Amino acid sequence: MPCERTAAPVSMYYEPLIAAIDVFWKALAPIVPDRLPAGHQRSVGATLVSGLHPDTGNLFVMGEPLVGGWGASQSEDGDNGQFCCGNGETYNIPCELLETRYGLQVTQYAFHDQDGGAGRFRGGKGVVREYRVTAERAFLTYGASRSASRPWGLAGGHEGSNNYSEIHRTDGSIEKHNMCTTVPVERNELIRLYSATGGGYGDPVQRPRQQVETDLKNGFITLDQAVQHYAYQPGAGHERAKV
Numbered sequence: 001m002p003c004e005r006t007a008a009p010v011s012m013y014y015e016p017l018i019a020a021i022d023v024f025w026k027a028l029a030p031i032v033p034d035r036l037p038a039g040h041q042r043s044v045g046a047t048l049v050s051g052l053h054p055d056t057g058n059l060f061v062m063g064e065p066l067v068g069g070w071g072a073s074q075s076e077d078g079d080n081g082q083f084c085c086g087n088g089e090t091y092n093i094p095c096e097l098l099e100t101r102y103g104l105q106v107t108q109y110a111f112h113d114q115d116g117g118a119g120r121f122r123g124g125k126g127v128v129r130e131y132r133v134t135a136e137r138a139f140l141t142y143g144a145s146r147s148a149s150r151p152w153g154l155a156g157g158h159e160g161s162n163n164y165s166e167i168h169r170t171d172g173s174i175e176k177h178n179m180c181t182t183v184p185v186e187r188n189e190l191i192r193l194y195s196a197t198g199g200g201y202g203d204p205v206q207r208p209r210q211q212v213e214t215d216l217k218n219g220f221i222t223l224d225q226a227v228q229h230y231a232y233q234p235g236a237g238h239e240r241a242k243v
Contacts, residue, residue: 038071038199039151068195069124078124103135119157119200157200
């Protein structure tokens, strides 16, 4: 008898596509460590914000992907703030252009220091991007995978961090979303997006002190993370803290 085939909707098709790539990637990475790094942010992080422009009253629809961290390899740190393997020829929107065309203000766009990705070679850093709504009301549609599982590490490297979004309300409350559609956001409320840091490669304790201090200087890690993961001992020259 003929085999029956069924199909199911997957909404944003590219997220399960990237997940399928990641399965092969993770299986092959230990076999060809010179060719493949640890896990990366694995999500387009597609973000859509719509509303009526406060100056013109015209409808605006802002849509952009979000960059994040790639995994470290056996010879170097992961790339910071890059698009995932499924983005293709896409771009994020320059802040100045975004604020001109849409009822939003970019109040923060930076690499974050969330825990994750420690290793002899560090996972690439994810970003935090924040919009303040200047329209009377806007609507957020956001979709990201890698919101529960984390980018995997290799050879003793630590897992990275997760993708997610937050809405900071004017009453002080914070709503967290991994997938949402047309959530209303009022004037002066904040939409904050976090992208994942990639997985690390190798034992973090083997990371040279100078590189740990550079990461501290750049704000990629906190002092607590340096002490906990890298056995860093402040003010101890090139000696390591005992673990």
